[in-house]
Amino acid sequence: MSIVVTGASGQLGRLTVEALLRRGVPAADIVATGRDIARVKTFAERGVVVRQADFEDPQSLAAAFAGADKLLLISTTSVDERFANHRRAIDAAVAAGVPLVAYTSMAHADTATTILASTHRATEEYLRERGVPGVLLRNSWYLENYTAQLPAAVQHGAFIGAAGEGRVSAATRADYAEAAAIVLTTEGHTGAVYELGGDEAFTLAELAATVSAVTGTPIAYTDLPAAKLAEALTGTGVPADLAHVLADADLGLSRGELFTGSRDLSRLIGRPTTSVTDAIADALR
Template identity: 55%
Template sequence: MILVTGASGQLGNLVINSLLAKGVAADQIVAAVRSPEKATALQERGVVVRKADYTDPASLKAAMNGIKRVVLVSSSEVGQRAAQHQNVIDAAQATGVELLAYTSILHADTSPLALAEEHVATEAALKASNVPHVVLRNGWYSENYTMSAGMAVEHGAVLGSAGEGKYSTAARADYADAAATVITSEDQAGKVYELAGDEAFTLAQYAAYITKISGKEVVYQDLPEAEYAKVLVEVGLPEGFAAVLADSDVGASKGGLFDDSQTLSKLIGRPTTPIQDSIKLALS
């Protein structure tokens, strides 16, 4: 059986969709969720739903009963993730999991992004454990930007602190397909995949794509990191999250979110989703 953590979240849900599309029987997939009542749609499709909280070791161990493979979708709680992931690793070790796939961040070991710190800690914890594991170092999700494409059209501007830094983004569904491919394949333990989109773009190019697709002129406005973080807070983001996003833009300016290996498209057997397609979807 294959267990997917964070299964009611955006990436985890897509991983389950991909597993089902690959022909994995629904009753061989376990959706591990903090609130089972939010996973009724998965239950209706025949997927097994089990309660599992990253902060509750006992729930994690119980959820992994009979589980052979685990997709550990990284927690969204920045600042608490290393400890939460350690709980999952400990549960996997205690229950004899045969392979754990972890969603890390692109080039975690050399990344200039502050976000990488907890991923590096988790990768170290995996190495220190005796759990066979594979690391999926995911690049930026296209949706990280396209979720605000409508706002960019409304205001005529894309804001950021990335300068001429290039983003090799891919759609969440692309990364989900990679996770599903790896967790259903053999001889994966010990591998590290650097996963990113086939085509890279600067935020100025991204603004130009929005202009072409929407028919309204949108320009890129580069801001100092502190000013960009302040703007994000003003539009409603929590201060800590705003700081993380601004730092990530600066990291992108240093090459932290660029990769041209095309490992992701090779792994999933198709080209990654172009950013233009993600923009069209967001604006539709």
Template identity: 50%
Template sequence: MTIAVTGAAGHLGRLSIAALQERGVAAADIVAIVRDTAKAADLAATGVQVRAADYTDPAALREALTGVDKLLLISGSEVGRRLPQHTNIIEAAKAAGVGSIAYTSVLAADTSPLALAAEHKATEELLAQSGIAHTLLRNGWYWENYETAVDTARATGALFGAAGTGRVAGAARKDFADAAAVVLTTDGHDGVTYELGGDQHLTYTDIADVLSRAIGTAVTYKDLPQAEYATMLEGAGVPAPFARILADSDAGIAAGVLDTDRDDLRRLTGRPSTPLADVLGA
């Protein structure tokens, strides 16, 4: 059985490939689909099949997916351009005869008010219309999203955000990668939607406490109005469109949309999720 991974040179892609190998999949049975093969030279050196395909090139995608049995479709990183990219990949998978697709979506994509959710929901609908067997991996928030807060906390003694008292059920990227590897290497997942959240349900005040322990200095959470937080992010050099998305995501946390009581992640991986302290401590 051959398993392909899109975005294979990225953080989640690399972790997913490693997780597949940990579960006994031979490197030669893994296809890493990347835009720039030079960025995956280390994967090729281990025996992984590295195939180049730009997400805007349907012909290249069909060729890259030739002979693939299962595909891990990791959502693209270019917000606003992901739907046409995902469309090309799904159509190429169908043309190449891929048997099943596991797609990394977002928590409650079909009902979430997050700006980030719209392209995920549309992609899920494309998969439903494609006729290809598929599994929805609705990933929660990555604890790694707060790594950039460490330097700010050191400099200012504060964690800034617009999340109010909302809770986030985050987990480490490796947790989500391990869950994907389980789905790709075991049976019974076609047609299943997994809501993947971690065991911790933290407010931003809780996250500030974790930051305090990580850096050895008191950190206080500073809650801002959504628009003010977006402006602050822009002032720190974040491009305006992405700053608005980040502020919108915090507003979603305030509304509870990045929290879940479902234990799908723990059930798939067979272990507790990685604590935030472990990620920030590393």
């Protein structure tokens, strides 16, 4: 069994490789790929096969996917280039005869209306067009998207957003990675569509209240128009294009597009998902 993980130098990819190792997959049966293999050399030191996979270079993808029995296609970060990158990766998987491709998509990618969702929907449609046996891992938001903001929130006493009263089913990257590893190491998932998210959905106002309780510092949530949120994010150094995408994602959150009550994630990993309180406490430590 050869399991290929793309983006293994990234946070979700790295955690997935670790989860595969914990599940007893022999290191020699795992292929960790990345555009810069120097960033995954620590895996090579542990016996994991390391290959270069540049999504802009179809030849590198063909070599990286050769002999794969299962492929985890982790969505790339550049929104403008995402679908083109994914299309090349899917074409390479088809050419290599990969029997199963698991793709990290986005919650409700088939119906959500955000900029981010459109790129995932296009990828899902292309997987179907190419006839690839697949599994869709539709991840909601990462809890780390919020815990990364804790220093600023504590300093200024506020979270900002444009999510209104929308509820988000955020979960930790580690929980999503564990689910991916389980899908890659067990049978019966071909054709499945998993709407993955934390058991404990919350509004951003509720998140602010939880941070207040954990830190002992009063934190408020300030809801802004999307344009004002994008402007504020740009002011903190976020590139303008990305700030627009993030503000648009908050509008999707306000419409319920990042909420799932499926419990697919906790069922896959066989335990409750990491709580918001625990994730905040871990981040603060």
